[in-house]
Amino acid sequence: xxxxxxxxxxxxxxxxxxxxxxxxxxxLAYLTWFERKVVARIxxxxxxxxxxxxxxxxxxxxxxxxxxxxxxxxxxxxRFVYVLAPFLALSLAMATIALIPFGPxxxxxxxxxxxxxxxxxxxxxLFLFAITSMGVYGVALAGWSSNxxxxxxxxxxxxxxxxxxxxxxxxxxVGVVLLSGTLNFNELITNQSGYWYHIIPHWNVxxxxxxxxxxxxxxxxxxxxxxxxxxxxxxxxxxxxxxEYSSFKFAMFFMAEYANxxxxxxxxxxxxxxxxxxxxxxxxxWQLYLPGAGLVLGAxxxxxxxxMKQRGIARIQLAVVTALALILGVACLIPAxxxxxxxxxxxxxxxxxxxxxxxxxxxxxxxxxxxxxxxFGWKFLLPVSLANLVVTAFVVxxxxx
Amino acid sequence: MTLPLILFFxxxxxxxxxxxxxxxxREPIHSALALILVMVALAALYLLLGAEFIAAVQIIVYAGAVMVLxxxxxxxxxxxxxxxxxxxxLAHYVGxxxxxxxxxxxxxxxxxxxxxARVTTPTIAPGDxxxxxxxxxxxxxxxxxxxxxILILIALLGALVLAKRDS
Amino acid sequence: xxxxxxxxxxxLSAILFGLGVLAFVFKRNIITIFMAIELMLNAVNLAFxxxxxxxxxxxxxxxxxxxxxVVAATEAAVGLAIAITVVHxxxxxxxxRVNLLKF
Numbered sequence: 001x002x003x004x005x006x007x008x009x010x011x012x013x014x015x016x017x018x019x020x021x022x023x024x025x026x027x028l029a030y031l032t033w034f035e036r037k038v039v040a041r042i043x044x045x046x047x048x049x050x051x052x053x054x055x056x057x058x059x060x061x062x063x064x065x066x067x068x069x070x071x072x073x074x075x076x077x078x079r080f081v082y083v084l085a086p087f088l089a090l091s092l093a094m095a096t097i098a099l100i101p102f103g104p105x106x107x108x109x110x111x112x113x114x115x116x117x118x119x120x121x122x123x124x125x126l127f128l129f130a131i132t133s134m135g136v137y138g139v140a141l142a143g144w145s146s147n148x149x150x151x152x153x154x155x156x157x158x159x160x161x162x163x164x165x166x167x168x169x170x171x172x173x174v175g176v177v178l179l180s181g182t183l184n185f186n187e188l189i190t191n192q193s194g195y196w197y198h199i200i201p202h203w204n205v206x207x208x209x210x211x212x213x214x215x216x217x218x219x220x221x222x223x224x225x226x227x228x229x230x231x232x233x234x235x236x237x238x239x240x241x242x243x244e245y246s247s248f249k250f251a252m253f254f255m256a257e258y259a260n261x262x263x264x265x266x267x268x269x270x271x272x273x274x275x276x277x278x279x280x281x282x283x284x285x286w287q288l289y290l291p292g293a294g295l296v297l298g299a300x301x302x303x304x305x306x307x308m309k310q311r312g313i314a315r316i317q318l319a320v321v322t323a324l325a326l327i328l329g330v331a332c333l334i335p336a337x338x339x340x341x342x343x344x345x346x347x348x349x350x351x352x353x354x355x356x357x358x359x360x361x362x363x364x365x366x367x368x369x370x371x372x373x374x375x376f377g378w379k380f381l382l383p384v385s386l387a388n389l390v391v392t393a394f395v396v397x398x399x400x401x
Numbered sequence: 402m403t404l405p406l407i408l409f410f411x412x413x414x415x416x417x418x419x420x421x422x423x424x425x426x427r428e429p430i431h432s433a434l435a436l437i438l439v440m441v442a443l444a445a446l447y448l449l450l451g452a453e454f455i456a457a458v459q460i461i462v463y464a465g466a467v468m469v470l471x472x473x474x475x476x477x478x479x480x481x482x483x484x485x486x487x488x489x490x491l492a493h494y495v496g497x498x499x500x501x502x503x504x505x506x507x508x509x510x511x512x513x514x515x516x517x518a519r520v521t522t523p524t525i526a527p528g529d530x531x532x533x534x535x536x537x538x539x540x541x542x543x544x545x546x547x548x549x550x551i552l553i554l555i556a557l558l559g560a561l562v563l564a565k566r567d568s
Numbered sequence: 569x570x571x572x573x574x575x576x577x578x579x580l581s582a583i584l585f586g587l588g589v590l591a592f593v594f595k596r597n598i599i600t601i602f603m604a605i606e607l608m609l610n611a612v613n614l615a616f617x618x619x620x621x622x623x624x625x626x627x628x629x630x631x632x633x634x635x636x637x638v639v640a641a642t643e644a645a646v647g648l649a650i651a652i653t654v655v656h657x658x659x660x661x662x663x664x665r666v667n668l669l670k671f
Binding site for chain 2: 078080081084121122123126127129130131133134136137140141143144152155156159160163183
């Protein structure tokens with residue numbers, strides 16, 4: 001206990017890391033469920049239904065399956081690099097969550113004022129890009145070490161694509177940095193507070209609309225998702241760079257891809273949509289009840305579903321989920337907890353919207369051919385990002401004069 | 402043994418380990434991975450020295466772009482294990498001692514650097530160091546900056562021409 | 569950090585530079601030799617940043633490091649393009665095969 005008293009910052013950081021890691025792993029698992037359900041509905045079917053109520057235990061079943069599958073290692077592969085690649089991909093993808101702020105200001109834990117982020121770095125945005133730029137290695141090394149033609153081609157193509165779109169990604173964000181004058185995440189968010197005409201929030205998406213579109217397209221390409229997922233499409237290159245991977249190593253690549261999606265969505269929410277700021281003016285105090293009210297309404301709908309539609313064990317599982325939702329909803333309505341919940345609630349809502357958009361494009365758009373993809377990245381997206389940067393710089397200079 | 406000193410030894414050890422691995426591993430791809438380890442360890446050392454922007458640039462440019470280029474080229478050329486060297490015995494027996502002597506001499510003179518045994522600035526100077534760096538870069542060093550951008554353009558064109566097949 | 573003597577960083581820089589020289593002299597693969605050059609440049613960058621920290625508030629050392637990083641990246645690109653051309657002509661990555669001008 002003395003250790004806790006003498007090093008409060010360290011202990012609080014460790015607790016934050018553990019909590020955030022557990023939440024992230026759960027979010028990754030249920031993101032796969034979310035994607036399968038939404039893509040299924042777009043394709044006029046239902047998706048996972050039988051494993052648990054509404055297929056909610058499907059991620060658990062998938063995880064168990066991955067753990068028990070036979071781990072096949074190609075005999076001629078480079079053993080060290082083969083094992084290193086998925087670890088590298090997953091650890092880099094999960095490291096970025098340390099920089100992202102989930103809520104405003106400071107709350108006091110153990111007498112230490114803490115931000116709702118693991119690390120509040122003054123150059124946060126730059127370090128986030130540094131970590132994502134290292135993500136190319138996971139893909140390239142996986143392709144190389146499998147010692148097989150299709151993975152090598154897939155790995156080379158995929159890493160070339162990631163490197164190309166990384167340039168547009170970073171350039172499209174510089175407009176936002178120019179407007180705010182800082183690279184720190186918390187300051188980027190607080191510079192977006194305030195309202196025009198008392199009703200329209202001051203978010204960066206309005207002056208930087210082109211920047212936002214460039215950013216989001218580059219982000220989809222960077223995370224190797226449809227329509228930019230030729231290197232890992234099943235009909236094209238078997239499975240691209242993760243062809244020769246099985247069981248848990250494949251699961252690690254899978255999780256790394258979803259973790260990258262979450263990171264990029266968080267970044268879009270922070271940079272362009274005000275992070276944890278609420279879209280409604282502060283005068284409207286009824287918005288404080290939104291998290292609690294939303295959760296309670298969800299619990300009521302779930303209760304209806306449990307009573308009317310479910311049978312057998314699914315009914316029991318769904319009843320547990322309903323009870324959980326109800327407890328969380330009521331907890332959010334306690335006056336002491338209410339202000340703390342606001343920031344994370346809006347942030348998570350925005351991230352969820354972006355993730356929905358990702359899954360929506362997956363269900364809707366066909367994929368690019370590789371040369372179309374590279375043409376688009378270098379000949380269209382890069383000039384547009386540059387033009388956005390130049391115009392923003394010009395406007396900022398004229399405005400400051 | 403304060404925490405910064407421990408961190409210094411950890412990252413310095415990683416850097417030297419990476420450099421030794423780069424020399425003694427036989428596959429080029431493993432040497433490249435060892436060099437990436439050195440660069441990341443050096444970025445951490447830059448953070449210890451208070452150079453945050455330089456640490457980020459080191460990772461983005463060096464570890465994240467230059468080494469990716471090396472890894473691509475190794476993959477494209479399918480570089481295999483190092484062949485046995487046909488060095489003359491004399492070069493082998495003279496070269497290693499001379500190289501080690503160079504290292505030892507450099508270490509000796511560096512350890513006697515008289516700029517002060519300790520860092521005398523008590524804290525990092527107030528104000529935004531990134532802002533100071535950009536002021537220097539765009540005011541005092543503007544000409545080298547522009548020349549460097551032209552240099553990059555020349556290198557881009559040169560590499561493009563060199564790597565193109567004669568078709 | 570005010571507890572680490574600057575000479576520690578300089579000694580590390582010297583060690584890395586020496587190891588880079590040894591790698592440059594004794595390795596046979598073109599690409600590994602290029603990597604040894606990058607190691608030497610990194611050692612010099614470390615020395616620059618250490619000296620910058622010891623010399624007060626002006627950050628000229630960082631400007632040098634910036635330019636060294638940029639020029640090293642440029643040189644790596646052109647050098648690797650040359651290496652690719654040489655390999656296509658000599659069909660080997662061993663520099664002992666590139667000895668047509670040897671006396």
